[in-house]
Amino acid sequence: MKQAPENPARRANLREVAALAGVSLSTASRVLSGSYPISGATREKVVGAMRELGYSESRTRRREATRTIGVIVPDVRSSLVSGVTAGIDAAAAENGRICTIFPTEGDLDRERDIVRLAARQRELDALVFVGGMQRVDDYSERLGDYLTMLEDVDARLVLCARPGDTGTHPAALRVGYDNEGGAFAIASYLTSKGHRQIAWVGGYRNQSTTEGRVLGVRRALASHGLELEAVYTDEFQPNVNRRVRPVDLTYANTRRLLEEHPEVTGIVANSDFHAVEVVRALHDAGVDVPGDISVVGYDDNEVAVQVRPNLTTVHLPVFDLGWEAARLAVEKPLPGMPGSTIELGTHVVVRDSVAPPRA
Amino acid sequence: MKQAPENPARRANLREVAALAGVSLSTASRVLSGSYPISGATREKVVGAMRELGYSESRTRRREATRTIGVIVPDVRSSLVSGVTAGIDAAAAENGRICTIFPTEGDLDRERDIVRLAARQRELDALVFVGGMQRVDDYSERLGDYLTMLEDVDARLVLCARPGDTGTHPAALRVGYDNEGGAFAIASYLTSKGHRQIAWVGGYRNQSTTEGRVLGVRRALASHGLELEAVYTDEFQPNVNRRVRPVDLTYANTRRLLEEHPEVTGIVANSDFHAVEVVRALHDAGVDVPGDISVVGYDDNEVAVQVRPNLTTVHLPVFDLGWEAARLAVEKPLPGMPGSTIELGTHVVVRDSVAPPRA
Structure with missing residues (x-):
């Protein structure tokens, strides 16, 4: 000790x-x-x-908490979001702050209403935006508007666990993780076990988290002269209809993959949640994991050790991401100055869902 | 159609x-x-x-949302809580409201700060309290204080998915579910399969949700002249130290159960989350589920169909509970009048974790 x-x-x-x-x-x-x-x-x-x-x-020896940290989340049921939020809340409590969570359901008009409402509250330290962002043309402008509203009440804007934001908003504080690096590492792990025919399943192709992860996998394969055999993603369509999102077709996509790419021996899923669906689809088709096909996830959430086989995955420090975001909210370093951007690492957690491909 | x-x-x-x-x-x-x-x-x-x-x-054809529905939750990582919250949020969006979630971590001082802060906000429709409550002597008084604060700003107090509150606060609106009835039904299912030696694992004995579920199981067994062989619960100690809660010892408790009560053939777990840990402990001890011991959960959350065997459990309409709570928040029926209390049903979902006991 x-x-x-x-x-x-x-x-x-x-x-x-x-x-x-x-x-x-x-x-x-x-x-x-x-x-x-x-x-x-x-x-x-x-x-x-x-x-x-x-x-x-x-x-x-407490005093009444009156200052607040607002948290903007796309979906309260996402394990990444709830893990980050738990970290924010714990740090908020440590610092005598109240944590207030606003779900947007990915609705950008609603998001704007929320920022406007939150900025009218007294004693707001910061608004923390959690999770990946949609690729929308005017999103950079939107964030600029948010920053202006928040500056008026001396509150900060913190981007947390939001890959792909770098450089676009110099006035924002940032807590990120090595999204692409994690994907690079887990794909490299698959190739190190001898896999050469690898496919991607899950996520939204126009969402920054998925985008970065696919990129990381491609980089890892490229260093072996390989390419992804297939990519099964859906499209998030905020401008066509921001409420009807393409549903997660992971199960069906996996069945399609089995038919269209029988050569594949390894699957990288967009998250552990997606990996669970992939494994279900494979089991239901009589395919053994990892005997016939290896599957890896991303996030290292609870479900990874609840399912069988336990998932080999990329560990994401969700709690620490939230904790650090709340610390920035309270300490308010100047944007652009040292300490205003924090990047946390990811690493591969080896469990039971990967084996060498059958000879 | x-x-x-x-x-x-x-x-x-x-x-x-x-x-x-x-x-x-x-x-x-x-x-x-x-x-x-x-x-x-x-x-x-x-x-x-x-x-x-x-x-x-x-x-x-939307207008700017400015009115809010506040939601007080013990823990953002609980699947019951996030399911209910998703329902509240969806109904809030339907009605042009913004949903604001405040986590308390079971800290009653923090809860009071939050209510005070929320009551100072303009345009608050209601505060919805989600999830089971601790058995604390003065909690009824606390709720009385909260009601006074909220009445001052013409906001309602809604108790949602909170077993054991009945009758204590006539001024509150209520959306409940048949907590005890669900436990009665699932225990009856076990006895119908021939189980006579049944044990309980998980939860806090001084928390209203667990309390009601244990009661339901006891009632079901009593109608066959049976009693619970053993009850393994922990104690939540808010007054000794409201931050250090006894950890969930489900895994260890299950191992103890195997040693102390080898006669047990059926286990009722406090929730699906607990059931997953029970199954893990049994598997690790070389005990087959459901071949050697049957296990049932409660809640019917995602994990119930992600683990193997898929869990037989009690379905809880978490989304609908939240939806109805938000409806009460918006429609504001008079407390005590028809429509001010809603009770939703539960039912058993039969999957793969129960078999007849070995002869």
Whole structure:
């Protein structure tokens, strides 16, 4: 165990608790929230560190929270979004802020109404925009309008877990992750196991998260002189009809893939959620995973260890992304200055859904 | 297909679209949100009904949304909570409202700050409290305070998916579900398959949702002259330390159960989430599900069909609960009058995690 801070009278924060316990910030928060299974040993370490640092006691010396951090999310049911939001909320609580979440359902008019409403509230530290963005021509202009509204009330705009935003909005703060790098790494893992015929399934081709991931896979394959055998994505059509989105046809797409590309031995899915559907479709077609076809996901969310086989995937630090976004909201570094942009890493988590292709 | 409404100029709502398409409200919303896999045929039906009713077109004749529905949730990562919230948000959008979600992490001081803050906002229709409540002595008084604050700004208080609240707060509006009845039904299903040695695993014994479910199981067994062999729950301790909750020891509890009660052939888990952990623990101990031990869940969330075996469980209409709560928020029936309390049913969904006990 590391040493406790020297001045015990100072209010300890959760990051210090995690460091002392030798666990991640996310694990420490999970012990606090009690909403995930944690081993008894880990829990003891965290609770011990909290006692040592007087963490829970410091929580009782509270003042009324009145300042808020607003969070704009496309969909409350997305595990990426709820993980990030949990991180924002935990950091908000640490800093005596109230976290307010606004779902947009991907409706840009609604998003604008929300920003206008939020900017009218007093004591708003920042609006945090969570998750990938649609490729819409005027989105850059929209963000410019939002920034103006927020500046009027001295609030910041933070883009969080939003691949593809770089350089377009110098006045925004940013917390990103290596979206393309994660895809590069997991595709490289597949090739290292001997896979040469690889396909992509899931996501929206005009959404920045999917776009970056497909790019990462293509780069990894290109370094072996390979190309993606096939790409099965849907199109998000905000301007045709912003409410009717093409549904997730992952299951059907996987069945099509089996017919159209029988040579494929490895599938990269857009997310763990998509990977689960791919595996279901393969099982239902009598295809063994990973015996016949290997499947990898992205995000490393809960479902990855709940399904069989457990999914090999890319770990995304969702909780930490949210935590850092809330920190930027509170600390308000100047946009463009050091510390105003944070990039977190991703890494491959090897589990049971990949095997070498059959000879 | 049912007939379209007579006056096509009137703005069609999603409920009418669902009725015309012959699908549930929840399915229609999933087609809209695109965040769940839906079969192509179902999608076609819903989109066809939208076109016929001019649904999406009516969405473009919008006014700026300024009124809000506030939603108080314990945890954004809970599937029950996110399902209910999605329903609230969809109905809010239908009615030109913005949905604002406030997570409390089960911290009652934070909850009070949030209510105070929300009540200071202009144009608040209602605060909806989602999910089970802790058994705290003064909670009834707290709710009374909240009601006073909200009355001052002419906003309502709606209790949603919160078992055990009945009768305590006559001024609140309510949308509930038959929590105890669902547990009664699923336990009866186990006994109908021949199970006589049944145990309970998961949840907090001092939380109203778990409390009601255990009661329902006990009632079902009592009608056969049976009792629960064992109950493995944790304790939520808000007054000792409201931030450090006992972690979910479902996995460890299941292993203990195997040692302490080898006679058990059926396990009722507090939720699907808990059931997944029970099944994991059993598998890891070399116990086959449902061959050796049958397991049932509660909630019927996504994970129930993602794991193997698919879980037999109690279906909870989470989306509809949220939808109805938002409707009460907008329509504001008088508390205590007809229509101010809505109770939705639950039912057993039979899948693959139950078999007769070995002879």
